[in-house]
Amino acid sequence: xxxxxxxxxxxxxxxxxxxxxxxxxxxxxxxxxxxxxxxxxxxxxxxxxxxxxxxxxxxxxxxxxxxxxxxxxxxxxxxxxxxxxxxxxxxxxxxxxxxxxxxxxxxxxxxxxxxxxxxxxxxxxxxxxxxxxxxxxxxxxxxxxxxxxxxxxxxxxxxxxxxxxxxxxxxxxxxxxxxxxxxxxxxxxxxxxxxxxxxxxxxxxxxxxxxxxxxxxxxxxxxxxxxxxxxxxxxxxxxxxxxxxxxxxxxxxxxxxxxxxxxxxxxxxxxxxxxxxxxxxxxxxxxxxxxxxxxxxxxxxxxxxxxxxxxxxxxxxxxxxxxxxxxxxxxxxxxxxxxxxxxxxxxxxxxxxxxxxxxxxxxxxxxxxxxxxxxxxxxxxxxxxxxxxxxxxxx
Numbered sequence: 199x200x201x202x203x204x205x206x207x208x209x210x211x212x213x214x215x216x217x218x219x220x221x222x223x224x225x226x227x228x229x230x231x232x233x234x235x236x237x238x239x240x241x242x243x244x245x246x247x248x249x250x251x252x253x254x255x256x257x258x259x260x261x262x263x264x265x266x267x268x269x270x271x272x273x274x275x276x277x278x279x280x281x282x283x284x285x286x287x288x289x290x291x292x293x294x295x296x297x298x299x300x301x302x303x304x305x306x307x308x309x310x311x312x313x314x315x316x317x318x319x320x321x322x323x324x325x326x327x328x329x330x331x332x333x334x335x336x337x338x339x340x341x342x343x344x345x346x347x348x349x350x351x352x353x354x355x356x357x358x359x360x361x362x363x364x365x366x367x368x369x370x371x372x373x374x375x376x377x378x379x380x381x382x383x384x385x386x387x388x389x390x391x392x393x394x395x396x397x398x399x400x401x402x403x404x405x406x407x408x409x410x411x412x413x414x415x416x417x418x419x420x421x422x423x424x425x426x427x428x429x430x431x432x433x434x435x436x437x438x439x440x441x442x443x444x445x446x447x448x449x450x451x452x453x454x455x456x457x458x459x460x461x462x463x464x465x466x467x468x469x470x471x472x473x474x475x476x477x478x479x480x481x482x483x484x485x486x487x488x489x490x491x492x493x494x495x496x497x498x499x500x501x502x503x504x505x506x507x508x509x510x511x512x513x514x515x516x517x518x519x520x521x522x523x524x525x526x527x528x529x530x531x532x533x534x535x536x537x538x539x540x541x542x543x544x545x546x547x548x549x550x551x552x553x554x555x556x557x558x559x560x561x562x563x564x565x566x567x568x569x570x571x572x573x574x575x576x577x578x579x580x581x582x583x584x585x586x587x588x589x590x591x592x593x
Contacts, residue, residue, distance in 0.1 A: 237277055237592045240545060243585075245552030247274055250581055251281060255289040258578065260297065260322070261309030262329040262390075264289075266582030268336040272343060273589035286340055290322075294348060297323050312375035317363060320355030321348050326364050327375045328390040331356050338397040350401055357398030357410055360391055368440050371420045383437045384562040385454035388421030393461035400465055411465065415472050418462045422479055425455065431486025432501055435566045448565035449497040450558065453515030453583075456483060460519040463528050481529045484520050488536045495543035499558050499570065507572065510547040510556045511583045513540045518587030525590075541591050544584060554580050 239247075250267055258264035268289055271282035297305060302316050305323055314326040324330045334356035337349035365373035372391040373379035379387075395414035399407040424443070425434045433455040435448035459480045466473055490501045496508025497516065517540035523529045524537075547556045557580045560571035 239588075239592060242545065242548040242550050242552060243588050243592070245550060246548055246554070246581055246585060246588075247271075247279060247552075249552040250585065251279070251285060255285055256292050256296075258289055259308050260293055260324060260330060260333040261311060261327075262332040263309070263578035263582075265332045265336050266579045266586065269339055270582045270585035270589065272336055272339040273586060275343070277589060277592075283340070283344060286336055287344075287346065290337065290340065290346070290349060290352075294322050312378060314376040315363070317355065317359045319358070321351045322355070324356065324359075326359065326373070328372070328387045331360065331390045331394050334394045334397060338401075341401070353394070353398050353401055356394045360394055361409070361413065364391070369420055369424060370416065371424065372417055381439060382563070383424065383440070384435070385421055385425050385433060385451045385458065386562070388417055388425075389454045389458040389461065391417045392421070392458050396462050396465040414462055415466070415470075415476075418458055418476065419472065421455065421458055425451065426479065426483065428482070430502065431482050431489070433483065436562050438566075444566045446566050446568065447501045448558075448562065449499050449501050449509045449512030450515065450565075451562070452483065452487060452497065452501060453512040456480070456516050456519040456523075459483070460522055463523070463526070477528050480523055484516075484523075484529060484533050484536070487516055487520075488533065491536060491539060492543075494546075495539035495541070496547075496556070497540075499565075499572075500568070506570070508543060508556065509558045509572075510544055510554060511558065511580055514544050514583045514587035517541060517544065518583075518590040521587075521590045537591060541587075544587060548584065552581075554584055 250271060258267055268286045271279070272286055275282035300323070305316055306313050306325065309330060311329045312327045316323055316325050322333065324333050334353045337352040340346050341349040341353065360372060365376065365379060367373060367379055367383055371383050372387050374383060374387040392414045395410045395417070399410035399414065402410065424437045427434060427447070430447070432447040433451040434443045435446045435451045436444035438444055459476055463476060466476065487497065490498065492498050492504065492508040494508050496510065496513040498504055499506040499509050517537045520529070520533050521537045524531050524533060548554050555573055557573055558565070558571060559574045559577060560569060564571055
């Protein structure tokens with residue numbers, strides 16, 4: 199989409215004003231250039247971005263409900279919404295100040311996921327519940343964008359906690375939390391461990407980087423071995439009692455798996471011994487998703503059950519990652535139709551005022567029990583996942 203000279207001047211003035219308010223002139227050049235490159239954005243996606251930015255930054259926690267949204271805002275900061283950088287910096291600074299004053303009991307009340315030990319080694323406390331390890335993800339992006347030192351410290355604290363403090367099950371898979379991991383494991387855990395370690399590998403010296411990356415590769419391969427059904431080319435919902443795979447193929451399990459492989463491939467050298475295996479597995483997963491894509495372009499809640507409704511978050515997760523994988527040459531360009539059909543469905547799930555519908559709002563256990571839980575509550579990961587996909591697909 200071409201801009202007039204007047205539009206370019208207005209965008210530049212707005213971006214410079216935002217940066218001056220922040221008092222960091224080093225951001226001006228990069229941010230104004232990004233602001234001038236805003237892609238053509240549908241009005242409903244603009245509304246979704248605005249709704250996310252309008253939330254008080256203090257209201258977004260450091261669990262994945264909050265961090266997926268903050269990461270999405272940083273992605274869109276590079277596409278013409280530079281105010282997202284200041285928003286995320288404010289969010290990070292707030293939690294560094296606020297969360298360090300909380301007792302363990304008070305901190306655990308800040309999120310709704312499983313409870314676990316709290317780590318206070320670095321600038322920001324977090325628990326060993328997988329979802330709160332995701333606090334490093336927007337921090338990694340923030341550091342890449344503006345070299346925020348505290349953001350880097352968070353990334354390294356999380357990586358060290360995964361190496362030294364998190365539990366492992368009998369497969370060597372990182373525990374989802376401190377309490378229930380012996381009863382089941384799920385693909386979510388793979389994503390949070392793999393991405394944190396892979397991102398950290400880009401922030402340290404070569405010898406330490408190899409340690410982080412080796413752990414990330416092992417966790418990714420273990421996730422594939424536990425959850426990927428090579429015959430159906432679909433990802434299982436769960437692995438039960440460390441004895442047997444579950445019976446269902448929940449849509450967001452596929453999302454977590456492609457999130458995992460995407461996170462690893464961003465840092466895995468092409469000459470790495472496992473690069474071919476990871477990229478070939480990615481292609482097989484994509485083949486399975488293409489074969490089971492719903493008539494409207496979405497993934498069914500249970501991917502292999504066409505009688506179940508099509509669902510937006512999983513469709514966003516898979517389509518965004520497949521687009522990135524094609525763009526970066528990890529897989530062939532043959533999945534363009536899947537992404538385009540998926541985007542048609544995703545966009546159709548976002549109202550003109552930026553509200554998302556058709557989201558499965560349960561998690562793995564109810565999904566394995568075939569409980570259909572749609573649009574119950576409006577959790578923060580819903581807009582976050584849609585915006586992350588939009589950032590990859592809209593050019």
